[in-house]
Amino acid sequence: MLTHPRTALSTKDAKNPAPSIATEQRPLQRFKGHQNTAKNVVRASFGPREAGSEDGAVYVWDVATGKLLEKLLGHSGVTSSSFDSDDEGDVGEESVESSDKQKLVMEAVCKSCENPYDYNLHLSALSALSGDRVYASQLEQQFERFHEAFPLSLELWLQYIELNPEKLPESFQDYLLPALYYKYVDDLDDDDAKDAEDRWSVVLRALGSHWTECENVYHLYRAFLTDSIDDAATLNARVRSSYQGQLLNPYFEGSDRVLSEYRAWSQYQPNPADFTGEQDSIQRRIHSASPLLAKMQTFERNLDKADAADVSALQTLWLEYANFVVSRVSTLGCGVVVSVLERSVAAVCLSGELWGRYLTFLQDKRMKCLDVAKRAVRNVPFESAPWVALFVSMEMEGSTSAEAIHQVGADLCGRQPSPLDQEKRLEVLLAFCDAARRSGSHELLLQAFTMSKPRWVELWDEVLQHRSHEVCAWQSCISECLRVGGTVQETRGYFKRGVAAATDYPMVLAEAWVVFERELGDHVQFWIEAKRHYALLLRQYYVSEVSSSDKSESRKRLLAAEDGSNTGKKEVLDRRQAEYKKQRLSDDTNKTVFLCELDKAITNDDLLNLFASV
Numbered sequence: 001m002l003t004h005p006r007t008a009l010s011t012k013d014a015k016n017p018a019p020s021i022a023t024e025q026r027p028l029q030r031f032k033g034h035q036n037t038a039k040n041v042v043r044a045s046f047g048p049r050e051a052g053s054e055d056g057a058v059y060v061w062d063v064a065t066g067k068l069l070e071k072l073l074g075h076s077g078v079t080s081s082s083f084d085s086d087d088e089g090d091v092g093e094e095s096v097e098s099s100d101k102q103k104l105v106m107e108a109v110c111k112s113c114e115n116p117y118d119y120n121l122h123l124s125a126l127s128a129l130s131g132d133r134v135y136a137s138q139l140e141q142q143f144e145r146f147h148e149a150f151p152l153s154l155e156l157w158l159q160y161i162e163l164n165p166e167k168l169p170e171s172f173q174d175y176l177l178p179a180l181y182y183k184y185v186d187d188l189d190d191d192d193a194k195d196a197e198d199r200w201s202v203v204l205r206a207l208g209s210h211w212t213e214c215e216n217v218y219h220l221y222r223a224f225l226t227d228s229i230d231d232a233a234t235l236n237a238r239v240r241s242s243y244q245g246q247l248l249n250p251y252f253e254g255s256d257r258v259l260s261e262y263r264a265w266s267q268y269q270p271n272p273a274d275f276t277g278e279q280d281s282i283q284r285r286i287h288s289a290s291p292l293l294a295k296m297q298t299f300e301r302n303l304d305k306a307d308a309a310d311v312s313a314l315q316t317l318w319l320e321y322a323n324f325v326v327s328r329v330s331t332l333g334c335g336v337v338v339s340v341l342e343r344s345v346a347a348v349c350l351s352g353e354l355w356g357r358y359l360t361f362l363q364d365k366r367m368k369c370l371d372v373a374k375r376a377v378r379n380v381p382f383e384s385a386p387w388v389a390l391f392v393s394m395e396m397e398g399s400t401s402a403e404a405i406h407q408v409g410a411d412l413c414g415r416q417p418s419p420l421d422q423e424k425r426l427e428v429l430l431a432f433c434d435a436a437r438r439s440g441s442h443e444l445l446l447q448a449f450t451m452s453k454p455r456w457v458e459l460w461d462e463v464l465q466h467r468s469h470e471v472c473a474w475q476s477c478i479s480e481c482l483r484v485g486g487t488v489q490e491t492r493g494y495f496k497r498g499v500a501a502a503t504d505y506p507m508v509l510a511e512a513w514v515v516f517e518r519e520l521g522d523h524v525q526f527w528i529e530a531k532r533h534y535a536l537l538l539r540q541y542y543v544s545e546v547s548s549s550d551k552s553e554s555r556k557r558l559l560a561a562e563d564g565s566n567t568g569k570k571e572v573l574d575r576r577q578a579e580y581k582k583q584r585l586s587d588d589t590n591k592t593v594f595l596c597e598l599d600k601a602i603t604n605d606d607l608l609n610l611f612a613s614v
Contacts, residue, residue, distance in 0.1 A: 105129060109142060117381075117415055122146040130159070140164055151349070151378050154179060172206070173375065175346035176339075178213045181206055185224070193228065200224060208245075209335035210343075211300060214252035218242060236269060244278070250286045251293060251336050253300070259286060292331065299324065303347075315351045318344035322357050334365065345379070352383035359389045369393050384424035387412065391435040402439045409436070413455050426459045433484045456484070464497075471505045474498030475512070488522055499533050507541055510534040 105128045112118070112125040126146065129139040143160040146152065151174035152160065161168050161183070171180045181203045188196040200221055207217040222239055229235040243262045247255065259282055266275035299321040306314050322344050325337045341358040348354055355376040362369035370393040376386035394405050409432040412418075418425055460477050467473035478494045495513040499506055510533045517527035 101132075105135065105138075109138065112142065113145065116145065116149050117419070119150055122150070126156070126159075136163060143167075149378075151175065151375065172202070173371070175349065176206060176210075176342040177346065178207055178210065178217075181217075182220075185220070188224070190228070196224070196228065209249065209252070209333075209339040211251075211253050211296070211339070214246065215254040215258055218246045218258070239265065240275075247282045247285075249333050249336065250282070250289050251296065251332050253297070255286055255289075255293070259283060292328065295324070311348060311350075315348045315354065318348055318351075319353055319357065322354065326357070326361055329361075329365075334367070337361065345375075349379045352380045352385065355380050356383070356385045359386065363389070368397060370397050381415075381419040382421075382424075384420060384427045387420075387428040388431040391431045395435050395439050402436065405432070405435050405439055408432075418455070422459055422462055425455060429456055429459075430480070430484070464501075468497075468501040469503040471498070471502045471509050474502060474509055478512075478516075488520055491516065491520075492526060495530070499537070507534065507537040510537050 108121075108125040108128040112121040115121050122142070122145070125142050126139065129135040129142055140160075140163045143152075143156070143163065146156075147160070147170070152171070154175075154177050157171045157174075157177070157180060161171070161180075168180065168184055171177065185196075185199050185203055188199065190196075203217060204221060207213045210217070222242055225235060225238050225242070229238060243258070243265070246258060247262065259279065262282075263275075263279055266272050266279070269275070299317070303314075303317055303321070306317055308314065322341055325332055325340045329337050341354075341361065344354045345351070345358060358372060359369055359376060362372060369389065373386055373390040373393045376383075377390055380386055390408065391405060394408070409429075412428065412432070420428060460480070464473060464477060474494060474497075478491055478498070481491050481494060492513075495509065495516065498509045499513060502509055510530065513530040514527070514534050517530045521527050
């Protein structure tokens, strides 16, 4: 037993509590484990840590220094721990708080493991594990699980690299982050010149065409050359080559400053006149590029002024910039265009339009796009274009086996919930089945369809639920079922449902069913059934046509009868009008005269005398 204020006690029962050595014998904490195999760790408030081990001993070491303090032999490998303190209540409360925290940490980690494609759950687990150095190994494992499903931001990568510096090269697979590339060439090993050159080659390839980082990265590279090369002639040749490579394509910020620096450096060389012709050529190149540089500078300033929180506006600016450089790729070169596209997807990583523009450019230029497609589906798994591009790239580049294509499709179909909506899922599944058919055997195609079949059926059920009355929807479903290798029974099921549900042209579908059973049917009974449905629909069609014809004739007769009745009524009215007119004309005395401006004193006799001559 240790003669220290805190004591580690062994017990054969892994479930027995650890008693206090104070006067009041009360248990402080219970530990459970497997004899001779458990590693139960308790962290005390004062620093040292006790743990069981597989060799039957208890080791006590200091957390801060990692120094081994004690080794207790003859132990079962399961440790219980008790502590003496001036304030026993404080120890108990701290133990309870520690237990609650461990429970919360474990819950967060378990949730992220159960839902590996939930970004927020991974962040919650990282936050829970980041508060204590005791969880350093678990934190590293959590980062590894996180990176398997999603790319990491710069802040997360810096935290991950602090735990495991060897993971730094993996960060280049996510985004173009200059800070990580600079970190890659920090503290290079002076004794390993080849490794240093290889690292600088990676950094220059990534940042050599960067608008803002090109000048700085080459400046650091020349400083590295100066520090690592002792031979003057070799150093001068390497530095000159670096200037030539940098200024070969002057479409970066500060190209004129780099040329001035090159001129100044050349003045200290043995033959400065040898550089004049080359530098004049570079000067003319920069001058001819000035209009395009000015336009690029305008885009860069607009991006600097843009609000990072306004994702929509930022995406629009980057898309305009990307389209601008893509349209001038013959002048700028692919390196500058790829650099702008890389920066755009790093700035707005959830933009399906920017990732799609990047993939389209690579495909148009017949460049390898498999790696970019893999990155795209990790960033925007909710878009169909990256998934389709991934299957196409895996097939075109030829370095991917049919089994690998099948695995990608299996992983996608296994995600719950699916990141894709109905139409996009259908598009991706069709591309997956197409790739499996072209790149693998018939058995692999059947495996692919069998694996994706539940999702395929679900998608078509949703479509047919809303369009069950349309024959064209059933025809498309049946056609796709046959194309992806559906069985005769499955296809026949769609025919039966379609014939019963379609309302526009069911007879067309029934006729196609008869042809299907004749060509691919496995029993004559189903052909008879299809013929029966077709005959029934044909009779219904003829009955409806005859009924429609009868209704038309009846309508015509009704209209004719109505026309005859109206004609008789009109004749009666015309006859009455003629008789009335004739009666009026035959009455000679029945005349009407209108008078005006007569004297009020005129009498009837005066009027008769006035018109006596008429």
